Amino acid sequence: MFSENEVYEYIYTKHTLSETAADYVLQSWRNPSRMVGTHAKNNVVSFVPIKKLKGSTYSTESRLPERGFLTLCEFDDDVLCPLDQSDPIQIQRTRKNGTKYWSGYTPDAVILTRKGPRVVEVKPEDVVEDFLINRAADWQRNESGNIIYKPAFEAFAQLGLEHVVYVYKHEDRFLIENLDVILLAREHDFVDSLNEIRLKKIMNDSFAMTLHDLMVKLGLTNVTSLILAVDRGLLAADLKQHRLIDAKNCLVSLNKDLLEHAIELRNKQRVYWDGLAESSDLKRIPRLSSAEHALKKIEKIESGKSSRSIRRWKSQIRDGVVGGLSEFQSLIPLSHLSGNRERKIPAVVDKFLTDFLLNDFIQKQGLSIYRGYKQYQDLALEEHPQFNPVSRQTFTTRLDQIPAEIIGFARGGKRKGNALAAPSDPEKRALKPSIAWQCAAVDHYLADIYLVLFTRTKVVYIERPWVTALVDIATSKILALSISFLPPSRRSVAKVIRDCVRRHGKLPREIIVDRGADFKSVYLASLLAHYGIILSMRPSAHPRFGGEVEGFFGEFKKQWLCQRPGNLADYKEARSVDGSKAPKAAAILQPLDFYEELTAFCDWRENKCRGLSSVSMELDFAESDQQYPFFAKAIQYDTEFITVTAVESAKYAFSYQRGINIKGTWYYSPALRKINGRKKKVDVRIDPDNPNLIFAQIENKWEPCYSSDVNAYSAKCAAHQLVDGMIKHEAAGMKRKIAEQHDLELANIIRRLQEFKDQTKTTPVYEVTLPNKEIEESDSIFSNLTNAIIRPVNIQQWSA
Numbered sequence: 001m002f003s004e005n006e007v008y009e010y011i012y013t014k015h016t017l018s019e020t021a022a023d024y025v026l027q028s029w030r031n032p033s034r035m036v037g038t039h040a041k042n043n044v045v046s047f048v049p050i051k052k053l054k055g056s057t058y059s060t061e062s063r064l065p066e067r068g069f070l071t072l073c074e075f076d077d078d079v080l081c082p083l084d085q086s087d088p089i090q091i092q093r094t095r096k097n098g099t100k101y102w103s104g105y106t107p108d109a110v111i112l113t114r115k116g117p118r119v120v121e122v123k124p125e126d127v128v129e130d131f132l133i134n135r136a137a138d139w140q141r142n143e144s145g146n147i148i149y150k151p152a153f154e155a156f157a158q159l160g161l162e163h164v165v166y167v168y169k170h171e172d173r174f175l176i177e178n179l180d181v182i183l184l185a186r187e188h189d190f191v192d193s194l195n196e197i198r199l200k201k202i203m204n205d206s207f208a209m210t211l212h213d214l215m216v217k218l219g220l221t222n223v224t225s226l227i228l229a230v231d232r233g234l235l236a237a238d239l240k241q242h243r244l245i246d247a248k249n250c251l252v253s254l255n256k257d258l259l260e261h262a263i264e265l266r267n268k269q270r271v272y273w274d275g276l277a278e279s280s281d282l283k284r285i286p287r288l289s290s291a292e293h294a295l296k297k298i299e300k301i302e303s304g305k306s307s308r309s310i311r312r313w314k315s316q317i318r319d320g321v322v323g324g325l326s327e328f329q330s331l332i333p334l335s336h337l338s339g340n341r342e343r344k345i346p347a348v349v350d351k352f353l354t355d356f357l358l359n360d361f362i363q364k365q366g367l368s369i370y371r372g373y374k375q376y377q378d379l380a381l382e383e384h385p386q387f388n389p390v391s392r393q394t395f396t397t398r399l400d401q402i403p404a405e406i407i408g409f410a411r412g413g414k415r416k417g418n419a420l421a422a423p424s425d426p427e428k429r430a431l432k433p434s435i436a437w438q439c440a441a442v443d444h445y446l447a448d449i450y451l452v453l454f455t456r457t458k459v460v461y462i463e464r465p466w467v468t469a470l471v472d473i474a475t476s477k478i479l480a481l482s483i484s485f486l487p488p489s490r491r492s493v494a495k496v497i498r499d500c501v502r503r504h505g506k507l508p509r510e511i512i513v514d515r516g517a518d519f520k521s522v523y524l525a526s527l528l529a530h531y532g533i534i535l536s537m538r539p540s541a542h543p544r545f546g547g548e549v550e551g552f553f554g555e556f557k558k559q560w561l562c563q564r565p566g567n568l569a570d571y572k573e574a575r576s577v578d579g580s581k582a583p584k585a586a587a588i589l590q591p592l593d594f595y596e597e598l599t600a601f602c603d604w605r606e607n608k609c610r611g612l613s614s615v616s617m618e619l620d621f622a623e624s625d626q627q628y629p630f631f632a633k634a635i636q637y638d639t640e641f642i643t644v645t646a647v648e649s650a651k652y653a654f655s656y657q658r659g660i661n662i663k664g665t666w667y668y669s670p671a672l673r674k675i676n677g678r679k680k681k682v683d684v685r686i687d688p689d690n691p692n693l694i695f696a697q698i699e700n701k702w703e704p705c706y707s708s709d710v711n712a713y714s715a716k717c718a719a720h721q722l723v724d725g726m727i728k729h730e731a732a733g734m735k736r737k738i739a740e741q742h743d744l745e746l747a748n749i750i751r752r753l754q755e756f757k758d759q760t761k762t763t764p765v766y767e768v769t770l771p772n773k774e775i776e777e778s779d780s781i782f783s784n785l786t787n788a789i790i791r792p793v794n795i796q797q798w799s800a
Contacts, residue, residue: 032085208262
């Protein structure tokens with residue numbers, strides 16, 4: 001990979017580019033001109049760390065053409081450096097009517113080769129073939145067979161740069177995959193030593209052998225050293241027909257001639273190969289009923305009888321033989337061609353019906369076919385009174401002829417339109433991952449169950465948890481799990497990635513996600529780029545993508561949750577029951593219980609019999625991981641990892657006496673003394689799992705700060721630690737609301753007691769004024785009160 005000084009040397013010394021060409025290449029080197037995938041519809045966008053960019057990412061807009069082109073650039077030693085998304089330029093294109101117009105054009109790549117820089121446009125073969133026919137003024141094939149995009153070629157020629165078109169061919173899919181595997185094997189650190197003398201002896205005894213059999217005979221634990229032997233030329237393999245990741249079917253030999261003979265012998269008994277099955281004419285391969293009719297006709301001809309029909313059949317045979325058909329094929333009935341296929345309704349009626357369906361009916365949500373037909377009848381009688389409206393059957397037939405995705409898009413937007421769209425051509429689809437750790441998918445699920453969050457006398461507070469899962473696409477094994485009481489966020493992603501490293505000490509080579517805000521965050525992009533992991537994003541609002549994770553969530557819901565108390569697995573039933581029978585009233589599971597049950601379900605799921613496989617998911621994953629260890633990224637769960645995966649938060653104020661307060665918890669480190677009096681706030685990274693740990697930026701370091709509970713926390717088991725973090729950090733907001741509700745209850749209790757006291761006051765105090773006469777000793781005190789004046793006293797204050 002070039003440094004910036006080497007780029008300047010490449011531009012100005014080795015190739016002496018013009019000023020405009022040099023500026024264009026330098027701008028491409030510094031920054032991509034745009035973010036790819038902003039308007040992606042059906043394509044998967046990837047950000048691929050590559051060696052020739054020193055681990056920096058190269059963005060691709062398609063999983064087949066552009067990812068394939070990048071792999072070829074990485075493998076080709078003549079390509080020194082590929083650069084993506086260079087600046088757009090103005091080019092002059094041609095319309096269908098032959099007129100010219102100016103528009104912007106952004107090439108897919110700029111590659112720095114040993115022969116000089118090139119600007120590249122990447123296109124699949126079928127698209128190029130279509131352009132050569134329908135855009136012949138701009139797209140041409142030269143005498144060498146290379147494709148030229150004339151407007152871009154001429155525009156870049158004026159800048160002093162060469163523009164080329166890379167055409168992706170579907171038959172190159174195995175080659176590109178194999179080159180990618182070789183590149184990964186080159187970077188693997190732990191490779192079994194290969195005894196070349198023993199290897200040659202074994203191969204001389206058997207002129208060709210599969211990678212798996214050779215690995216077993218050599219006593220190797222994996223195929224990495226054999227793949228590197230293919231890379232060095234010690235072993236020969238057909239990289240265009242066989243797959244290195246299919247060890248039991250990939251043949252190798254000591255030289256190409258022997259390999260070709262071995263492949264030829266094996267291919268004679270193959271059931272299928274590319275291009276074998278093609279469409280066939282019904283004239284040559286009829287249906288069973290048509291074949292029976294043809295055989296009956298032949299029997300009557302061979303009987304020697306003569307009739308008008310027999311003479312006509314003989315004439316058909318003579319005409320068919322001229323056309324290269326057999327007697328049997330000549331007599332096959334052509335009933336499939338019967339019927340008048342021309343339009344029978346008047347043009348004005350046909351046009352109005354089409355306009356009504358596309359611009360009126362399909363735009364109205366909830367409108368039934370019957371009501372829509374009545375609206376059409378009413379409008380049609382007014383629009384073309386000279387012609388009757390079409391029948392309801394014709395109305396329905398025409399509606400069925402409209403592609404379902406058009407109706408779905410009109411009534412439900414992009415998501416529904418994508419759900420109703422026709423499948424893609426299976427022959428043109430990308431190869432699915434077939435090795436453990438090759439690719440994994442992450443997604444979230446709001447679990448259909450209520451958990452107990454807080455309990456007090458006669459009252460239980462409940463909440464639904466979110467589940468985040470990392471699923472290996474090749475084997476469907478659950479690589480990592482996390483649960484949370486908060487909606488999906490960077491914290492959810494950090495927790496599941498940490499869980500994967502804790503369980504396996506590895507991360508997958510590629511992680512594919514949807515376009516949620518948590519997955520499009522700078523946090524995830526920088527984290528995966530830091531560890532050299534490919535980040536891929538599937539199209540937004542496309543429910544057909546992400547089936548691997550959604551399938552796991554569906555299994556968990558239908559096979560496990562439906563049997564647990566407090567579940568919402570049957571949503572309709574949950575909505576139709578009395579309040580006393582509602583799932584909320586049946587919740588008894590604590591977060592720890594739910595986490596343990598989720599783990600138990602995964603263990604059961606990965607060892608059960610499923611599908612057509614002869615081994616369990618767990619064994620399949622283990623075998624694949626052992627044979628191809630170079631797909632996974634080995635990562636240590638250490639200080640660097642937990643610091644990198646901690647989620648950067650806002651600036652927090654700190655106190656010299658107590659530290660940093662986050663959600664009612666104080667965190668402290670002696671290192672905070674260094675910035676006392678110099679700063680009032682510090683940048684903080686919050687540990688997503690450990691509620692007793694944060695990282696504060698102090699000078700040029702991230703210093704760990706701890707709460708007082710950290711010592712007791714370290715003695716707990718993993719499950720209790722994870723659930724403690726979940727409750728302390730993620731349930732803090734919910735518990736604050738519960739506490740506020742309890743404080744409101746306290747205020748209510750005090751108010752009611754005060755009202756009660758105001759209504760039931762204590763014994764009154766009275767002032768008694770006796771009459772002005774002397775009281776005789778014989779008089780009773782009570783007799784003296786007979787004529788006394790009694791007045792109640794309102795006491796405001798007592799004093800000594």
